[in-house]
Amino acid sequence: MSETDTVTDRPASAPKARARARLLQGGILLLLFALLPAVLVWFDRGYFYQLAMLALIFVLLAGSLHLVTGVAGLLHLGHAAFYGVGAYIAGLLAADHGIGFTIGLPLAGLGAAAIAFLVALPTMRLVSIYFAVATLAIGQMLFLVMQNWVAVTKGPNGVILFGGIDLFGLEIGSRLGIYYVVAVVVAVSIWVIHRLTDSYYGNALRSLREDDQCAGAMGLDTVRLKMEAFTIASFFAGIAGALWAYTTGYISPVDFDFFESILILAMVVVGGLGSLPGAILGALLLILLPEVLRDVGDVRNMLVGLVMFLSILFLPKGLFGEVPALALMRRHFDAAWPGAGERRVGWRG
Amino acid sequence: MTAALLEIEEATRRFGGLVAVNEVSTHVAEGELVGLIGPNGAGKTTLFNLISGFTPLTSGRVRYRGRDITGLKSHQIGRLGIARTFQNLRVFPNMSVFDNVSVGATGAVGLPFFRAVAGGRRRSDAISRRSLAALERVGLVAQADDLAANLAYGKRKYLEIARALAMHPDLLILDEPAAGLNESETAELAAFIRSLRDEGLTVMLVEHDMALVMSICERVVVLASGQKIADAPPDAVRRDPAVLEAYLGVDE
Numbered sequence: 001m002s003e004t005d006t007v008t009d010r011p012a013s014a015p016k017a018r019a020r021a022r023l024l025q026g027g028i029l030l031l032l033f034a035l036l037p038a039v040l041v042w043f044d045r046g047y048f049y050q051l052a053m054l055a056l057i058f059v060l061l062a063g064s065l066h067l068v069t070g071v072a073g074l075l076h077l078g079h080a081a082f083y084g085v086g087a088y089i090a091g092l093l094a095a096d097h098g099i100g101f102t103i104g105l106p107l108a109g110l111g112a113a114a115i116a117f118l119v120a121l122p123t124m125r126l127v128s129i130y131f132a133v134a135t136l137a138i139g140q141m142l143f144l145v146m147q148n149w150v151a152v153t154k155g156p157n158g159v160i161l162f163g164g165i166d167l168f169g170l171e172i173g174s175r176l177g178i179y180y181v182v183a184v185v186v187a188v189s190i191w192v193i194h195r196l197t198d199s200y201y202g203n204a205l206r207s208l209r210e211d212d213q214c215a216g217a218m219g220l221d222t223v224r225l226k227m228e229a230f231t232i233a234s235f236f237a238g239i240a241g242a243l244w245a246y247t248t249g250y251i252s253p254v255d256f257d258f259f260e261s262i263l264i265l266a267m268v269v270v271g272g273l274g275s276l277p278g279a280i281l282g283a284l285l286l287i288l289l290p291e292v293l294r295d296v297g298d299v300r301n302m303l304v305g306l307v308m309f310l311s312i313l314f315l316p317k318g319l320f321g322e323v324p325a326l327a328l329m330r331r332h333f334d335a336a337w338p339g340a341g342e343r344r345v346g347w348r349g
Numbered sequence: 350m351t352a353a354l355l356e357i358e359e360a361t362r363r364f365g366g367l368v369a370v371n372e373v374s375t376h377v378a379e380g381e382l383v384g385l386i387g388p389n390g391a392g393k394t395t396l397f398n399l400i401s402g403f404t405p406l407t408s409g410r411v412r413y414r415g416r417d418i419t420g421l422k423s424h425q426i427g428r429l430g431i432a433r434t435f436q437n438l439r440v441f442p443n444m445s446v447f448d449n450v451s452v453g454a455t456g457a458v459g460l461p462f463f464r465a466v467a468g469g470r471r472r473s474d475a476i477s478r479r480s481l482a483a484l485e486r487v488g489l490v491a492q493a494d495d496l497a498a499n500l501a502y503g504k505r506k507y508l509e510i511a512r513a514l515a516m517h518p519d520l521l522i523l524d525e526p527a528a529g530l531n532e533s534e535t536a537e538l539a540a541f542i543r544s545l546r547d548e549g550l551t552v553m554l555v556e557h558d559m560a561l562v563m564s565i566c567e568r569v570v571v572l573a574s575g576q577k578i579a580d581a582p583p584d585a586v587r588r589d590p591a592v593l594e595a596y597l598g599v600d601e
Binding site for chain 1: 401403422423424427428432433435439441442443444445448451452453454455456457460461462464465466468469472473476496512516
């Protein structure tokens, strides 16, 4: 093997690697769209459906925060507020105006993104801890609006919305149908986040985390890139909020408070900063573990805390750290880094 | 005389009461290799920061290819074709060597987020090619997958240069590239910088190492206390009484 092979092999070009990639990608889709639904149908318990959808919603929340905090390196302490904005847009449109899923879902994402864009304008020039405190304040402000603007949000009583999900006029009432809608929306969203973070665009975002002044000298508009990451992440948080509203039928401000933001942040950190598979694993762990431990009783939350503490202690780079995650992406999800195959080009060519 | 690629007109930068750079005027012609020297605190790095948009000018102008670039942001200047390295090595430590270089290429080629989502194959191909070619140019292909933080100090210097080369710049600004290198490494670097110039790249370098500057530069600009005291070929600079005084006058 010549020494250049390490680079030319970068995108999975060999047929064998491509077959492995298909196997892995196919496996994930099979799990999400066949095996898990089969298990759900087999047990046929509403609780399991709720749990599966909750896990998927948090996979999307952690995946979107991964874009901002893990990749672009901006410590964001108010992500749950944008999740709440999406939930309230979807919930209020459904409850007060009878506008359903087909229009409500995109509006929830766009609404959260629009608010994120506006608050990000003055915030993005702040750095490190100052940025974190600013996002904390933004999260608190949005939370207080949900809590206290009773005339619109109905305040602490929350919003009840009836009816399942309508898909272009087609009413989807069955639990399995709703599960499939959530799974498709989350899968597509995660795929978009994957393209954004596991690509040269993602590398540009990573360079902001590493040294944003230096990234500027490379010709990258750092403020603009941060704005994009923040706005796009908030869009997906809004989508997650809408899914939450449609699947539970009831939303209230406490679902979107500071502790929820911290929970999402913990998922990203425990999973591995900068790693999309890590964020997904972190979300699954912190959603499913408390449920698995339900029988343990009152010490359950302490045990969850202990698992978090130990995982950070012994796996500071996360359950699935950035370096192995990027290696996996390059080997098995080649689409994001196409065509490094060509060589022997003059460096000024 | 060939057309000036970069023209600096009475560039001045004050930090409070201190005048770090005081009405410095000079130019860099296309294809030239210009050295910038001076005792500690002479304002060399500040002048580089003024050119690359890191520090705004208090007064004066900077022109690049005849275009006024005074007041442009660093990323705008980078996109025009001015690439730089840093005095205290600023590679992206938690990214692989290849990914480090890809950032320079991405900045120059541009990859908007919607293209990334759509696959962006054409641009990503260009970025891959540029990154790989830049790594080949500095001889770091074998380390492409290593984390930049794990690279030896001397190699990190070349990584920083490769990252700048991936931008396909017309003007490369090197801030003390030989700092921390031993004699043989410095000689190797000198030969490398010369070879870049021979390929048509215009290079400007700040250096403490007088021998390096004198051996490879065609023209040397000398700063002392923020002012230009000499601007001539190395031989003339070496004999310049003002330069001798500036250097010998410093107690050491």
